[in-house]
Structures are given as structure tokens and as C-alpha cells.
Amino acid sequence: MSFLEIENAVKQFGGLRAVDDVSFSLERGEIVGLLGPNGSGKTTLINLISGALPATSGDIRLNGMQLTGLRRDRIARAGVARTFQLVRILPSLSLMENVMITAVFGRNTHWGDDAKRVAMDALDMVGLSARATAAAGDLTYIDQKRLELARALAAEPEILLLDEWLAGLNPTELSEGVALIRKLHQGGLTILMVEHIIDAVRALCPRVVVMNSGQLIADEATDAALSDPKVISAYLGGDVDA
Numbered sequence: 001m002s003f004l005e006i007e008n009a010v011k012q013f014g015g016l017r018a019v020d021d022v023s024f025s026l027e028r029g030e031i032v033g034l035l036g037p038n039g040s041g042k043t044t045l046i047n048l049i050s051g052a053l054p055a056t057s058g059d060i061r062l063n064g065m066q067l068t069g070l071r072r073d074r075i076a077r078a079g080v081a082r083t084f085q086l087v088r089i090l091p092s093l094s095l096m097e098n099v100m101i102t103a104v105f106g107r108n109t110h111w112g113d114d115a116k117r118v119a120m121d122a123l124d125m126v127g128l129s130a131r132a133t134a135a136a137g138d139l140t141y142i143d144q145k146r147l148e149l150a151r152a153l154a155a156e157p158e159i160l161l162l163d164e165w166l167a168g169l170n171p172t173e174l175s176e177g178v179a180l181i182r183k184l185h186q187g188g189l190t191i192l193m194v195e196h197i198i199d200a201v202r203a204l205c206p207r208v209v210v211m212n213s214g215q216l217i218a219d220e221a222t223d224a225a226l227s228d229p230k231v232i233s234a235y236l237g238g239d240v241d242a
């Protein structure tokens with residue numbers, strides 16, 4: 001049994017199969033890139049794993065536990081956390097309050113000072129602990145992304161789903177971001193990351209899975225995938241931004 005098992009996952013939006021019979025698995029402690037051209041179904045797959053959307057059919061299991069059909073709060077309790085492509089922070093709340101929410105509703109339930117401690121640890125991991133009482137709405141874009149990641153980490157996940165978390169960062173921020181993801185992975189977190197920045201994928205992920213038009217077209221070592229004719233033609237056939 002693998003740690004995360006996705007078996008024949010399907011998501012149908014009317015006549016569109018955004019995720020079309022996708023199967024792959026992740027072992028505990030792996031860091032895997034989820035690639036594919038724009039519109040290939042990557043975010044939809046992340047939505048199925050995290051419970052943001054129900055699957056039309058198929059099975060998704062974490063550690064043997066069936067996630068398909070569970071509400072998203074139950075999936076968070078099972079140990080799945082994610083970041084969103086468009087950050088979802090609460091601007092009128094402080095950084096600490098933003099992060100405490102997921103410390104309360106994450107894998108473990110923390111209250112009061114205990115939730116504060118977990119939230120502060122998560123803010124510390126992303127380099128924001130000194131600004132814990134600032135309003136989230138006053139943060140720069142990169143710091144909002146850091147806060148979004150802290151929210152996911154305060155849920156104390158076993159698996160972290162990153163949806164283009166590195167997008168929009170300048171070169172210095174990007175290398176800091178890559179170092180942070182590496183540190184989280186080295187700390188034992190299993191990570192599935194949707195990412196268009198191929199240098200970052202090469203730096204972090206020994207293995208990638210690649211989607212095109214909803215289907216999985218490759219599941220292989222990163223170097224092999226990036227020179228795989230199927231993968232190259234998928235990118236050339238779509239919007240090339242990788």
C-alpha cells in the first residue's frame with residue numbers, strides 16, 4: 001500500500017472531463033512535481049485530493065483511508081493541507097489569527113495558547129513570526145504567499161499540496177522559496193507540487209507526474225519526463241509557459 005493512492009480519478013464538469021481516469025501513487029516522504037500545460041487538470045486534481053471538489057468517480061486514499069466522499073474538514077483532519085493558486089488569506093485578521101484558524105481545524109485540534117504556539121511555529125517556519133500581530137491585508141505579495149503556506153503548515157499535515165506556490169516570485173524570493181520547500185521535505189513532509197517553474201521542479205523533485213487534457217501522460221524521473229516526446233508535444237500543443 002502506498003501513502004497516497006489515486007485510482008481512476010475522474011472529474012466531469014458538464015461535457016468536460018477535467019480529470020480523466022488518473023491513477024498514480026506517492027510514497028511517504030516523497031516530493032513529486034505535478035506538471036502539465038494550462039488547463040490540463042492539475043488544480044482540479046488537487047481539488048479532488050483536498051476535498052474542495054467531489055470526484056465524479058474513482059478512489060483517493062491516504063494511508064489506506066478513503067478520502068473520496070469525505071468533507072474537506074475531514075480530509076484536513078486526515079492530514080491533507082494545500083495552498084491555493086490565488087492566496088486565500090483573511091486580510092482584516094492578523095497573521096497570527098489567520099494561522100490559528102488552521103491550527104484549530106487541522107490534523108490535530110489545538111485551542112488557546114496551544115493553537116497560538118502551533119501558529120507561531122508555522123509563522124516562524126516561513127519567516128513571518130516577527131510580524132505575527134500585523135494585519136494580513138498589509139502584507140506584500142510574497143509575504144501573503146508565505147502566510148498562505150504557514151496556514152497550510154499550521155494544519156500539521158502529513159501531505160502538503162502546493163498549487164504554484166512559487167509563481168510570481170522574483171529570483172531571490174524564488175531561491176528562498178525553493179530552500180523552504182526543501183527544508184519542509186527534509187523535515188519529513190510528503191509534497192505534491194503543481195509548478196510551472198521547471199528549474200524549481202528540477203531542483204526539488206526527483207519524480208514528476210504529467211497531465212494533458214485531463215489524462216496522466218507520464219509518471220517518471222524528472223529528467224526523463226522533461227525529454228519525453230509525449231511531454232514535450234503536450235507543452236508545445238498548449239500554452240508554453242514552462
Ligand SMILES: Nc1ncnc2c1ncn2[C@@H]1O[C@H](COP(=O)(O)OP(=O)(O)OP(=O)(O)O)[C@@H](O)[C@H]1O
Pocket residue numbers: 013016018036037038039040041042043044045
Ligand atoms: N469549477 C469548474 N467548472 C467548470 N470547468 C472547470 C472548473 N474548474 C476547472 N474547469 C476546467 O477544467 C479544466 C482543467 O482546469 P484546471 O484549472 O484543473 O487546469 P490546470 O492544469 O490547473 O491549469 P493551470 O496550469 O492554468 O492552472 C479547464 O478546462 C478548466 O476550464
